[in-house]
Amino acid sequence: MKKTMFILLGIILLLAVSMSIGYFIYTLQYAEQNQQQLAKQNTNTVNNLMQNEESIQTNQEEEKVTPNTQFILQKHYVQCGHTTVDYEEVPSEVVNMTQDELQEKYKEWEIAKFSKQEVILRKEESGNCDQHYVLREKEGYVAIYLVNQNGMESLKELTGIATEYLPQEDIQKFKEGICVYGLQELNTIIEDYE
Numbered sequence: 001m002k003k004t005m006f007i008l009l010g011i012i013l014l015l016a017v018s019m020s021i022g023y024f025i026y027t028l029q030y031a032e033q034n035q036q037q038l039a040k041q042n043t044n045t046v047n048n049l050m051q052n053e054e055s056i057q058t059n060q061e062e063e064k065v066t067p068n069t070q071f072i073l074q075k076h077y078v079q080c081g082h083t084t085v086d087y088e089e090v091p092s093e094v095v096n097m098t099q100d101e102l103q104e105k106y107k108e109w110e111i112a113k114f115s116k117q118e119v120i121l122r123k124e125e126s127g128n129c130d131q132h133y134v135l136r137e138k139e140g141y142v143a144i145y146l147v148n149q150n151g152m153e154s155l156k157e158l159t160g161i162a163t164e165y166l167p168q169e170d171i172q173k174f175k176e177g178i179c180v181y182g183l184q185e186l187n188t189i190i191e192d193y194e
Contacts, residue, residue, distance in 0.1 A: 070119070
């Protein structure tokens with residue numbers, strides 16, 4: 001009976017040691033898996049931070065004028081209330097300038113828009129723009145006068161339109177002067193009388 005007891009006790013001891021070893025191996029594997037998952041998460045976090053830092057650095061770079069930038073000058077004339085828009089070639093001396101550098105060069109202008117695609121500079125002028133005309137009768141023909149910023153008229157062109165063939169009502173309008181704004185409107189009126 002003692003023998004059986006020793007055998008039974010040996011089996012129980014062997015079983016306890018086996019279970020302890022199994023639990024120890026399982027705990028090591030579980031801990032290793034957790035460490036691998038944490039390492040993977042840390043790697044992903046570091047990669048995300050690096051990508052965000054690159055994005056921030058990219059966004060912080062200042063935009064500059066390029067040779068392909070659209071360069072637009074807008075002038076608003078106080079007296080007539082018109083705004084002229086001129087699309088110009090980018091001056092070579094402003095290529096690679098930042099917004100601050102451009103503002104320093106064009107002190108009398110306001111930068112309305114600044115990007116590498118488009119730069120818009122605005123300026124306010126007193127007087128009239130150079131798009132004001134008056135059509136008058138001169139020596140039997142319709143004459144085109146340009147009105148300067150001071151409101152003074154200067155002969156721009158004497159057309160070949162003879163006033164003697166026009167209706168009396170139109171002749172009277174030309175004697176009083178027909179005010180016109182813009183080349184398009186001027187050309188339309190001239191074409192109507194040709």
